Amino acid sequence: MSVCAALDPDELSALNRLAHTFCVNAKQTLFEQDEPAGNVYNITSGSVRLYKLLPDGRRQVVGFALPGDFLGLSMAEKNAFSADALTSVTACQFSRQDFSDMIDKTPHLLRRLHSLASHELSLAQDQMVILGRRTAEEKIASFLMGLRKRWAKVSGASVTIPLPMTRQDIGDFLGLTVETVSRLMTRLAREKAIVIVPDGVRLLDIPRLERLAET
Amino acid sequence: MSVCAALDPDELSALNRLAHTFCVNAKQTLFEQDEPAGNVYNITSGSVRLYKLLPDGRRQVVGFALPGDFLGLSMAEKNAFSADALTSVTACQFSRQDFSDMIDKTPHLLRRLHSLASHELSLAQDQMVILGRRTAEEKIASFLMGLRKRWAKVSGASVTIPLPMTRQDIGDFLGLTVETVSRLMTRLAREKAIVIVPDGVRLLDIPRLERLAET
DNA sequence: CGTTGAGTTGACCATCGTCAACAGGAGTGG
DNA sequence: CCACTCCTGTTGACGATGGTCAACTCAACG
Numbered sequence: 399m400s401v402c403a404a405l406d407p408d409e410l411s412a413l414n415r416l417a418h419t420f421c422v423n424a425k426q427t428l429f430e431q432d433e434p435a436g437n438v439y440n441i442t443s444g445s446v447r448l449y450k451l452l453p454d455g456r457r458q459v460v461g462f463a464l465p466g467d468f469l470g471l472s473m474a475e476k477n478a479f480s481a482d483a484l485t486s487v488t489a490c491q492f493s494r495q496d497f498s499d500m501i502d503k504t505p506h507l508l509r510r511l512h513s514l515a516s517h518e519l520s521l522a523q524d525q526m527v528i529l530g531r532r533t534a535e536e537k538i539a540s541f542l543m544g545l546r547k548r549w550a551k552v553s554g555a556s557v558t559i560p561l562p563m564t565r566q567d568i569g570d571f572l573g574l575t576v577e578t579v580s581r582l583m584t585r586l587a588r589e590k591a592i593v594i595v596p597d598g599v600r601l602l603d604i605p606r607l608e609r610l611a612e613t
Numbered sequence: 614m615s616v617c618a619a620l621d622p623d624e625l626s627a628l629n630r631l632a633h634t635f636c637v638n639a640k641q642t643l644f645e646q647d648e649p650a651g652n653v654y655n656i657t658s659g660s661v662r663l664y665k666l667l668p669d670g671r672r673q674v675v676g677f678a679l680p681g682d683f684l685g686l687s688m689a690e691k692n693a694f695s696a697d698a699l700t701s702v703t704a705c706q707f708s709r710q711d712f713s714d715m716i717d718k719t720p721h722l723l724r725r726l727h728s729l730a731s732h733e734l735s736l737a738q739d740q741m742v743i744l745g746r747r748t749a750e751e752k753i754a755s756f757l758m759g760l761r762k763r764w765a766k767v768s769g770a771s772v773t774i775p776l777p778m779t780r781q782d783i784g785d786f787l788g789l790t791v792e793t794v795s796r797l798m799t800r801l802a803r804e805k806a807i808v809i810v811p812d813g814v815r816l817l818d819i820p821r822l823e824r825l826a827e828t
Numbered sequence: 829c830g831t832t833g834a835g836t837t838g839a840c841c842a843t844c845g846t847c848a849a850c851a852g853g854a855g856t857g858g
Numbered sequence: 859c860c861a862c863t864c865c866t867g868t869t870g871a872c873g874a875t876g877g878t879c880a881a882c883t884c885a886a887c888g
Contacts, residue, residue, distance in 0.1 A: 450742050453827060458742040472731030478738060505720045512727040515734060516687030522737035523693060527665050527673040529744035530788030534844065565867065573745030575845055580868055612668060749876065780835065790877055795836055 400466050401440060404510040416496045421488045428481040435477045437491050438470030444487030445562040448479045449570065459571035462563060465552050471515040473498060484562040529573045537572040538582045539610035542599065558600045615681050616655060619725040631711045636703045643696040650692045652706050653685030659702030660777040663694045664785065674786035677778060680767050686730040688713060699777040744788045752787040753797045754825035757814065775813045
């Protein structure tokens with residue numbers, strides 16, 4: 399569990415005593431935007447969609463949580479976004495209060511938390527570049543390369559990457575419509591840069607995708 | 614200085630001994646993306662543009678720092694973005710090492726840092742919504758309302774808000790071109806929602822702008 | 829004055845969104 | 859077992875939003 403990389407065995411067991419492990423099925427909600435944040439979570443398996451809604455129903459996916467990811471880094475009073483399960487998910491839950499107390503007792507846990515939050519911030523800023531200054535094709539390529547890197551940390555490097563989210567989710571993450579996502583994925587497949595497989599893609603021409611995605 | 618809200622007088626004077634105050638003129642660089650981050654900064658007066666560049670020259674402005682803002686919240690090794698002065702700027706500089714040592718001695722300073730970083734993350738996610746899911750007009754309105762709120766903390770609420778940045782900067786912040794920013798500002802002015810004044814705007818129809826910007 | 833850079837405006841156009849139709853698979857109920 | 863629905867994904871035709879290119883104004887500054 400990546401938040402705990404900083405903890406010694408005693409601290410780990412203290413944390414474990416606070417943990418509550420549970421499962422939810424696909425499409426179930428972990429928590430919702432603007433509700434009081436009672437808990438923080440560590441995802442053990444499965445994938446989670448994190449998103450914000452506008453009053454008129456438009457949606458912005460702000461991220462996807464994969465195994466190992468921590469939700470609630472900010473320790474804020476209210477959830478900044480909604481989270482629901484894309485697949486069946488197992489997660490490790492802590493009451494925010496318990497976790498906050500634990501932080502007060504273990505300063506290096508706070509440092510760890512802060513460093514993870516800083517990394518999130520950096521990812522969010524990269525996403526701002528993608529949303530603001532890239533074409534649809536570049537967005538797709540960046541998305542695939544980014545996800546590949548994240549899956550590599552979870553399950554090792556591979557040219558086949560799982561896509562537990564729908565085209566709609568990808569569109570709402572990249573600021574595109576479903577149709578545009580679908581069209582461009584098909585085009586990349588036609589041009590032999592990728593192969594579309596059930597619930598994922600196989601990357602054929604990684605150099606080309608890297609070129610499209612480059613910083 | 615907002616990072617220091619958490620400090621007692623002894624700690625404040627310790628921090629002050631580490632501080633180096635300085636000024637730069639407009640257009641000068643505070644630090645550049647990807648360079649090793651030797652210092653962290655607190656802006657005392659003036660405004661700063663924070664941005665990332667793509668290899669081909671496209672630019673994404675990730676934020677504007679106003680008086681009171683802290684740069685280097687993440688305490689990372691390398692700068693995630695470049696920063697340069699929009700106006701003449703006075704800032705308070707700390708060596709990252711000194712500041713890091715100070716953090717180790719004062720845990721509540723770290724909590725403060727973490728809470729500021731979390732707030733930044735939340736702003737970044739709001740910006741993702743703006744970039745991904747709003748029309749050009751909504752983007753401009755959101756920008757003006759957001760900036761208004763931030764200036765209010767610095768210099769009190771006012772219907773006239775300073776715009777120290779160029780139209781190009783605004784465009785690069787919102788994922789638009791200069792021309793589009795210019796056209797829409799002119800249109801909002803023609804429709805009596807705003808008045809364009811030298812280096813700023815006066816907001817006339819705030820309810821309308823709020824409606825355009827609403828979450 | 830001449831130059832430079834910001835801002836504005838117009839004409840035109842491309843990318844991507846909209847709307848619509850359809851295919852295929854999963855789940856459901858007769 | 860089949861018909862039916864629902865959902866996701868795909869594809870096409872069309873159009874609008876916002877980008878591109880170009881020209882011009884104006885203020886600042888030497």
